[in-house]
Amino acid sequence: MEPTSQGVPGPAAPQNEERLRLLIETGLLLASERSLDVIVQAALDAGLYLCGARFGAFFYNNIGVDGEPYRLYKFSGPDADACAALPMPRPTELFNVTFLGQGIVRSDDITLDPRYGQNPPFAGMPPGHAPVRSYLAVPVRSRGGDVLGGLLYGHPDAGVFAPASEDLVATIASQAAVAIDNVRLSERLTREISLVDAARSLQRQTSNRLRQALDAAQLGTWSWDRATDLLDLDERADQLLHTTPHVPITRTELRRRIVIAEDKGKATESLWRSLAAGGIYSGEYRVDAPNGLRTWVSASGITTFAPESSEVAGMIGTIQDITARKTQEAALCQSEKLAATGRLAASIAHEINNPLEAVTNLIYLARTDPEVPTPIQLLLEAADSELARVAQIAQQTLGFFRDTTRPVEIDLNKLLHSVVDLFARKMISRKIVCTLDLEPGLCIHGLQGEIRQVFSNLVVNAIDAFSSASVSKPDRIHIRGRHLRGRRDGVSILISDEGAGIASQVRERIFSPFFTTKQSTGTGLGLWVTRGFVEKHGGSIRFRTRTGDPSGTIFRVFLPGKMPAIGYPADNASPRLRV
Amino acid sequence: MQTTLLSSDSLKGSYDPVPDANSAAKLDAHLPRILVVDDEALIADTIVQILNRSGFIAEAAYGGKEAIEAARRIIPEIILSDVLMPHLDGVEAAIAIQKFLPDTRIVLFSGQAATVEILARARGRGYHFELLAKPLHPTQLLKHLRQS
Numbered sequence: 007m008e009p010t011s012q013g014v015p016g017p018a019a020p021q022n023e024e025r026l027r028l029l030i031e032t033g034l035l036l037a038s039e040r041s042l043d044v045i046v047q048a049a050l051d052a053g054l055y056l057c058g059a060r061f062g063a064f065f066y067n068n069i070g071v072d073g074e075p076y077r078l079y080k081f082s083g084p085d086a087d088a089c090a091a092l093p094m095p096r097p098t099e100l101f102n103v104t105f106l107g108q109g110i111v112r113s114d115d116i117t118l119d120p121r122y123g124q125n126p127p128f129a130g131m132p133p134g135h136a137p138v139r140s141y142l143a144v145p146v147r148s149r150g151g152d153v154l155g156g157l158l159y160g161h162p163d164a165g166v167f168a169p170a171s172e173d174l175v176a177t178i179a180s181q182a183a184v185a186i187d188n189v190r191l192s193e194r195l196t197r198e199i200s201l202v203d204a205a206r207s208l209q210r211q212t213s214n215r216l217r218q219a220l221d222a223a224q225l226g227t228w229s230w231d232r233a234t235d236l237l238d239l240d241e242r243a244d245q246l247l248h249t250t251p252h253v254p255i256t257r258t259e260l261r262r263r264i265v266i267a268e269d270k271g272k273a274t275e276s277l278w279r280s281l282a283a284g285g286i287y288s289g290e291y292r293v294d295a296p297n298g299l300r301t302w303v304s305a306s307g308i309t310t311f312a313p314e315s316s317e318v319a320g321m322i323g324t325i326q327d328i329t330a331r332k333t334q335e336a337a338l339c340q341s342e343k344l345a346a347t348g349r350l351a352a353s354i355a356h357e358i359n360n361p362l363e364a365v366t367n368l369i370y371l372a373r374t375d376p377e378v379p380t381p382i383q384l385l386l387e388a389a390d391s392e393l394a395r396v397a398q399i400a401q402q403t404l405g406f407f408r409d410t411t412r413p414v415e416i417d418l419n420k421l422l423h424s425v426v427d428l429f430a431r432k433m434i435s436r437k438i439v440c441t442l443d444l445e446p447g448l449c450i451h452g453l454q455g456e457i458r459q460v461f462s463n464l465v466v467n468a469i470d471a472f473s474s475a476s477v478s479k480p481d482r483i484h485i486r487g488r489h490l491r492g493r494r495d496g497v498s499i500l501i502s503d504e505g506a507g508i509a510s511q512v513r514e515r516i517f518s519p520f521f522t523t524k525q526s527t528g529t530g531l532g533l534w535v536t537r538g539f540v541e542k543h544g545g546s547i548r549f550r551t552r553t554g555d556p557s558g559t560i561f562r563v564f565l566p567g568k569m570p571a572i573g574y575p576a577d578n579a580s581p582r583l584r585v
Numbered sequence: 586m587q588t589t590l591l592s593s594d595s596l597k598g599s600y601d602p603v604p605d606a607n608s609a610a611k612l613d614a615h616l617p618r619i620l621v622v623d624d625e626a627l628i629a630d631t632i633v634q635i636l637n638r639s640g641f642i643a644e645a646a647y648g649g650k651e652a653i654e655a656a657r658r659i660i661p662e663i664i665l666s667d668v669l670m671p672h673l674d675g676v677e678a679a680i681a682i683q684k685f686l687p688d689t690r691i692v693l694f695s696g697q698a699a700t701v702e703i704l705a706r707a708r709g710r711g712y713h714f715e716l717l718a719k720p721l722h723p724t725q726l727l728k729h730l731r732q733s
């Protein structure tokens with residue numbers, strides 16, 4: 007660089023070596039600086055010093071927190087104070103060259119420039135100040151080519167800025183541009199990082215909250231891929247569905263493994279329905295754990311779509327254990343049903359039993375009248391036995407007639423024979439043979455009426471178990487009674503029939519009140535009452551059944567020698583239906 | 586079922602007890618006297634007829650008060666009484682009768698299982714009554730009344 011000694015104000019213009027040092031120092035400073043304010047000031051000051059201007063200005067754009075650009079400026083030099091009062095430079099023709107990044111303007115006397123004076127402000131500098139003659143303006147451009155701002159220098163004397171000054175300021179400008187670029191970049195990075203951070207913490211919060219909600223509701227989550235049929239389950243879903251964590255399983259396999267037979271169809275049907283309709287899937291079904299524990303679960307989900315496609319890709323949803331709710335519902339339903347029926351039964355028992363009594367008496371009178379011709383007597387006999395059936399049903403349904411006596415010694419041999427006698431006619435008409443094999447001296451202590459009811463209910467059921475009279479061999483009912491000695495002394499009575507057996511899907515319900523498979527003739531109360539009485543006597547009732555060939559059912563009643571003292575006479579225990 | 590045959594009208598015509606047979610029976614000291622109490626006349630009347638044909642001397646009363654009066658008059662060996670009756674129920678009437686006829690056997694006869702509670706009340710006052718459930722087939726009833 008050619009040192010220019012003449013025309014340059016002596017003390018202000020630094021020597022070459024010094025300039026170089028300053029340039030390097032400024033470059034280092036700018037490269038390491040992260041504050042826009044400091045960068046701008048340092049660049050401005052260095053430029054001012056290097057070119058020997060009386061004042062300088064750095065107009066630069068900044069980006070606000072809202073992302074909107076706005077223009078700032080800084081002044082420097084001995085006349086800076088006066089300049090501070092200047093308004094922002096307007097886009098005059100002269101300034102446009104700089105601020106649109108068209109190039110460097112260096113003028114020995116700007117007042118002679120044809121572009122000068124058409125617009126203020128430099129023409130209109132504050133009064134008392136010499137107008138700018140020497141003028142140097144360098145745009146500050148980013149690497150990307152955007153104009154970041156401009157460095158403007160001035161001097162009241164003409165011809166102050168040599169071409170070398172132009173180079174120096176241009177270097178400063180490019181250093182400043184890099185520094186500003188860096189600041190911008192790091193600001194943007196910081197902003198983006200903080201945005202990402204915020205998003206992430208929101209996501210964390212949301213997912214925490216979701217997890218909490220899921221935990222509180224004991225919800226597990228699942229997703230299902232239609233193409234592979236694979237399920238993705240979270241920890242709780244794994245627990246609820248008895249699956250091994252992280253071992254892939256298909257929906258079909260899972261369903262096959264745990265959903266109970268009765269509910270299998272239900273679960274699938276509901277899924278296909280919602281896939282077809284694209285709606286919300288929800289299903290409630292029972293699942294069996296490997297340890298045999300059975301629970302109710304409720305799953306619900308929504309369909310998911312392949313990206314930018316209307317094709318259903320699968321489903322995501324939640325799953326929940328609803329066993330408690332189901333049990334409560336069932337209990338509530340049953341107790342309501344019982345309460346309602348209890349009231350109903352109480353109110354109609356009287357209304358039914360009295361007319362039944364009257365009609366029974368009337369038929370008896372008619373039948374036993376010697377003047378009534380034989381054919382009519384036969385008809386009346388048939389009517390009488392039908393009526394006995396009605397009376398039996400009414401008795402079972404409406405009035406659980408109970409002994410008023412205290413527990414007594416019951417001779418079971420006698421009682422069982424009399425029960426069989428009671429149904430002898432019925433059995434003969436249906437060609438059923440009933441045999442008894444009773445150890446002598448089967449005695450228990452208990453309520454006679456209730457024990458009689460227990461066995462008559464079981465015998466009636468055994469009779470009903472034969473659908474139609476078989477042609478080949480006579481239908482058989484066998485009653486076996488034995489003493490039991492051991493942990494608890496008592497008697498064991500088996501009532502076995504060779505009837506149709508009990509279908510596996512209804513086995514667990516036969517002791518429920520009102521459960522019957524006999525449409526018109528059944529009350530569904532027989533076994534419920536029977537179990538109530540047996541348990542009240544401290545006994546137990548079990549059954550084994552087979553529907554194949556040969557088919558049949560065995561009911562086993564165990565009764566302890568002495569019924570427990572508790573529960574009598576204030577027997578508010580079973581049966582619960584009181585009329 | 587033939588409703589005409591079973592209606593009370595057709596029955597009363599055909600089966601009123603023959604007065605001669607009745608008075609003849611009254612003379613027979615071996616036949617037990619029995620008072621049948623029921624507010625439903627059809628039940629009381631049919632049972633009376635059945636009993637009268639089966640070796641008892643039976644008479645009907647249609648309420649608690651009437652039963653007490655009838656009991657004083659005929660001094661029955663057995664009283665067969667409904668429980669739930671208006672005004673004076675069977676248990677109260679039975680207790681009142683038992684007081685002046687301590688040897689009379691009292692059998693209550695009810696279409697309601699809640700009778701158990703009423704009986705417990707009587708038991709609490711020191712009275713033990715037998716209880717039969719309606720409907721009860723006449724053969725069963727006769728069997729029960731014949732055994733003592």
Ligand SMILES: Nc1ncnc2c1ncn2[C@@H]1O[C@H](COP(=O)(O)OP(=O)(O)O)[C@@H](O)[C@H]1O
Nearest residue numbers: 467471507516522523528529530531532533559
């Ligand atoms: N010995 C039996 N053989 C076949 N099925 C039976 C037998 N005992 C009971 N069941 C079944 O259990 C059901 C419930 O029996 P129960 O409570 O006595 O009511 P109900 O006899 O009025 O139907 C019956 O409807 C029948 O399906």
Ligand SMILES: [Mg+2]
Nearest residue numbers: 466467532533
């Ligand atoms: Mg039954």
